[in-house]
Amino acid sequence: xxxxxxxxxxxxxxxxxxxxxxxxxxxxxxxxxxxxxxxxxxxxxxxxxxxxxxxxxxxxxxxxxxxxxxxxxxxxxxxxxxxxxxxxxxxxxxxxxxxxxxxxxxxxxxxxxxxxxxxxxxxxxxxxxxxxxxxxxxxxxxxxxxxxxxx
Amino acid sequence: xxxxxxxxxxxxxxxxxxxxxxxxxxxxxxxxxxxxxxxxxxxxxxxxxxxxxxxxxxxxxxxxxxxxxxxxxxxxxxxxxxxxxxxxxxxxxxxxxxxxxxxxxxxxxxxxxxxxxxxxxxxxxxxxxxxxxxxxxxxxxxxxxxxxxxxxxxxxxxxxxxxxxxxxxxxxxxxxxxxxxxxxxxxxxxxxxxxxxxxxxxxxxxxxxxxxxxxxxxxxxxxxxxxxxxxxxxxxxxxxxxxxxxxxxxxxxxxxxxxxxxxxxxxxxxxxxxxxxxxxxxxxxxxxxxxxxxxxxxxxxxxxxxxxxxxxxxxxxxxxxxxxxxxxxxxxxxxxxxxxx
Numbered sequence: 210x211x212x213x214x215x216x217x218x219x220x221x222x223x224x225x226x227x228x229x230x231x232x233x234x235x236x237x238x239x240x241x242x243x244x245x246x247x248x249x250x251x252x253x254x255x256x257x258x259x260x261x262x263x264x265x266x267x268x269x270x271x272x273x274x275x276x277x278x279x280x281x282x283x284x285x286x287x288x289x290x291x292x293x294x295x296x297x298x299x300x301x302x303x304x305x306x307x308x309x310x311x312x313x314x315x316x317x318x319x320x321x322x323x324x325x326x327x328x329x330x331x332x333x334x335x336x337x338x339x340x341x342x343x344x345x346x347x348x349x350x351x352x353x354x355x356x357x358x359x360x
Numbered sequence: 361x362x363x364x365x366x367x368x369x370x371x372x373x374x375x376x377x378x379x380x381x382x383x384x385x386x387x388x389x390x391x392x393x394x395x396x397x398x399x400x401x402x403x404x405x406x407x408x409x410x411x412x413x414x415x416x417x418x419x420x421x422x423x424x425x426x427x428x429x430x431x432x433x434x435x436x437x438x439x440x441x442x443x444x445x446x447x448x449x450x451x452x453x454x455x456x457x458x459x460x461x462x463x464x465x466x467x468x469x470x471x472x473x474x475x476x477x478x479x480x481x482x483x484x485x486x487x488x489x490x491x492x493x494x495x496x497x498x499x500x501x502x503x504x505x506x507x508x509x510x511x512x513x514x515x516x517x518x519x520x521x522x523x524x525x526x527x528x529x530x531x532x533x534x535x536x537x538x539x540x541x542x543x544x545x546x547x548x549x550x551x552x553x554x555x556x557x558x559x560x561x562x563x564x565x566x567x568x569x570x571x572x573x574x575x576x577x578x579x580x581x582x583x584x585x586x587x588x589x590x591x592x593x594x595x596x597x598x599x600x601x602x603x604x605x606x607x608x609x610x611x612x613x614x615x616x617x618x619x620x621x622x623x624x625x626x627x628x629x630x631x632x633x634x635x636x637x638x639x640x641x642x643x644x645x646x647x648x649x650x651x652x653x654x655x656x657x658x659x660x661x662x663x664x665x666x667x668x669x670x671x672x673x674x675x676x677x678x679x680x681x682x683x684x685x686x687x688x689x690x691x692x693x694x695x696x697x698x699x700x701x
Contacts, residue, residue, distance in 0.1 A: 231624055231653060245485030248515050249616070250380040252401070252624035254650065260401070260628035262618075264378060264515065270657075270664040271614045274606040277667055279487050281603060309479065311421065314491055317533035350480065350527065 232256075233263055241267020243275040282309045293359055300359050301345060302330040308349050318348040369466050370501035376510040376517045380618030380625055383435040384409065385512025386473045386496040391445065393471050396547040398443070400512075404429075405629025406556050407438040408563040410622055412689070413576045414584040420534070423607040426584065428621035432494030432535050436473065436542050442556045446545040451538040455530040458539030459522065462499060462507075465541065471500045475537035476528035483511070483518040492615070494535040513616045554637040558701035561633075564626075568693045578693070581686035584608070585679040592675035602667050605678065609663040612656060620653030620660075627653060641699050648692035655685040 231253040248264040255261065286306035292298040305315050312330070316323045321344070329337060329345075334357045337345075346353050374393055377400075379385025384404040391398045404410070409430045418425040430438075440447035452458035465472050477493040478484055501508035506519040520528075529539045568577040575583060591601050612621035618628075627649035634642035659681040666673040 231619055231650065231657070236619075243485060243487040243614075245487070247485055248378075249513060250378050251619035252380060252628045253619070258647070260624070260631050260646075262378070262380065262400075268613065270609065270660050273664040273667055274610045275487060275614050277603065277606040278490070278610060309490055313419070314421065314533055318491075318531060320532055348532075 233261075236263045236265050237268040238266045239269040239272065241269070241272040241275070243267070243272055243279070282306050285311075290359065297331075299330050299332060299334055300357050301334060303359060304349050304351060304356065305330070310349070315345075315348060319344045367504045368502070370503070370508060371466075371469060371471050372501075374471050374498075374500040374510065377512070378515050379512035381429070381616045381622070382496040382512050383432065383494075384625070386498050387435055387439050389498055389510060389512065390471065390473050390542075390544060391439070391443075391547060394544045394547045395549075396443065396445065396544075396551070398439075399632060401625050401628035402632055403435065403439055404622070404625050405564075405633065406442045406560045407435040408442075408560045408567070409435050409438075410564050410626045411567055411576070412578070412580045412621075414580050414587070415575050416587065421607075423604055426608045426611050428612055428617060433475070433540075436496075440544075442560055443551045444548045447542055448545050449540060449542045451540050452530075453538070455526050455539065458529060458541070459526050462541060463502065465543065466499060466502055470543055471498055473498055473542040474529060475540035476525065477531040477537065478528075480524055480528035480531065481511075481520060482524050483509075483514070483520060488614075491531075491533065492535075493531055493533055493537055553633070554701070557633045557637055561696055561699075561701060565693050565696045568689065569697065578686050578690045581682055581689065585682040585686070588675050588682065589679040601675065602669075605663045605675075606667050609660045609667075613660050620656040623649055623653030623656055637701075639699065639701065641695070645692055645695045645699070648688065648695060652685060652688035652692055655681070655688050659685060 231251070233253045233255050236251055236253050244267045248266055250262045251265055252260055253263045286303055289298060289303040289306050293300045293303050305311065310318065312323055312326050316326045319326070329341070334342060342353060342356060346356055377385070377389055379388070379400045381400070381404065384400050384407070388398050388400045388403040391403070411427060411430050413427045414424060416424045436447060436449065439445065450461065452461065462472060462474070474497055476495055476497065477491060478495045479489045479491045481489070481495070497509050497511040499507050500510055503519070505522050507522065507525050508517060509520050510517050529537055531537070571577045571579070574580065588605070591604060613619065618625040627646045630642050630646035630649055634640060634646065659678065662673050662678055662681050666675070666678060
């Protein structure tokens with residue numbers, strides 16, 4: 210842990226080196242895979258210290274954190290897939306995670322209580338009312354017949 | 361010029377501009393189209409959109425909410441107020457009605473701002489599609505079943521099929537768009553910039569330095585530092601700590617912020633304001649804000665290394681990097697408070 214004086218020193222070092230100062234020429238162009246070839250805009254200064262926008266293919270840091278979020282859902286979906294194949298949970302759970310939703314967001318998207326969604330994730334789909342199934346299909350952007358299907 | 365045939369409506373006067381942030385980009389493009397030249401940075405700054413907030417009790421996807429800018433929708437509302445633009449906002453209960461109204465407005469030759477969910481927009485890169493419902497873009501025409509969309513964070517204009525757009529505009533959940541459409545009814549010929557700048561900076565300064573809550577402003581940054589330190593002490597599961605840090609860094613860098621959690625956009629605003637109203641001390645504040653942005657990027661870099669499980673980065677170091685950000689930010693805003701525009 211730093212005391213406040215050490216922090217002040219720390220700060221001076223940052224200010225002196227400018228570390229990763231956002232100068233135009235220093236804007237990272239790391240071809241972030243998550244952007245799929247698209248470019249985004251960041252603000253950076255030129256040699257005269259004047260701000261303008263620069264298009265960039267992304268920063269490695271963004272790729273790390275974005276892929277973590279993507280992988281998080283992929284992993285949850287894989288676990289749910291195994292559970293669904295063993296018959297321990299509904300295919301609905303698997304589809305929920307592949308659509309990057311969870312119990313909270315699926316409940317919001319369908320306008321249902323979380324406890325109800327949790328219960329539905331454990332029930333076979335054919336036990337749910339047609340209206341409920343339609344709501345889930347709509348929130349997940351799937352055809353009704355695909356809901357009970359697993360890869 | 362508006363070309364209106366049976367199936368093709370194009371507002372060809374509209375100019376797409378690539379922006380860093382969706383909402384300020386969409387609003388500045390709209391204002392420019394309707395005759396008020398306003399850069400993205402100026403739009404962002406004048407609507408007092410910069411903030412820092414960390415609410416441990418508000419969970420987004422299971423993680424506490426960390427925000428670097430004001431609530432979605434705040435820019436649309438407050439730009440209108442600070443510049444004297446009459447902005448019309450319409451929401452719809454019925455998706456069909458929302459689509460019909462969009463078609464009607466386009467047929468009238470209007471260019472319209474819209475709110476929608478990122479997840480259901482097919483032109484987004486698949487790995488960037490999450491359920492963020494407060495994305496903003498501009499519709500400037502329609503070709504048969506495809507809408508011509510100027511998405512501020514896309515480099516070039518894109519198209520989106522009507523069915524997908526309707527789904528994206530009418531998702532339910534947090535920040536549900538309810539088909540929000542917005543467009544200026546009239547724009548003033550002149551804006552009293554010095555007054556608008558003074559008011560906007562005063563508001564941001566107040567929020568960042570004087571909010572009587574530990575979750576907001578410079579105190580919020582220090583509070584988050586403390587929480588990160590505690591995360592290391594509690595023997596909670598390691599995966600949670602990684603995703604907790606990753607979420608903060610995502611909000612700061614990944615999601616249309618212009619880098620450094622909007623700090624560089626704000627620095628750009630201060631610089632532009634310094635020139636336009638002739639107040640050189642704002643330039644000084646802009647440089648401090650740039651340093652703050654750099655410190656945030658340093659934090660992001662450390663955070664990503666932590667997420668990659670590099671052994672040389674600890675939660676204590678991350679907390680320390682955040683305190684550096686807090687110090688820079690406190691300096692910048694104290695200077696802004698002292699300027700008394």
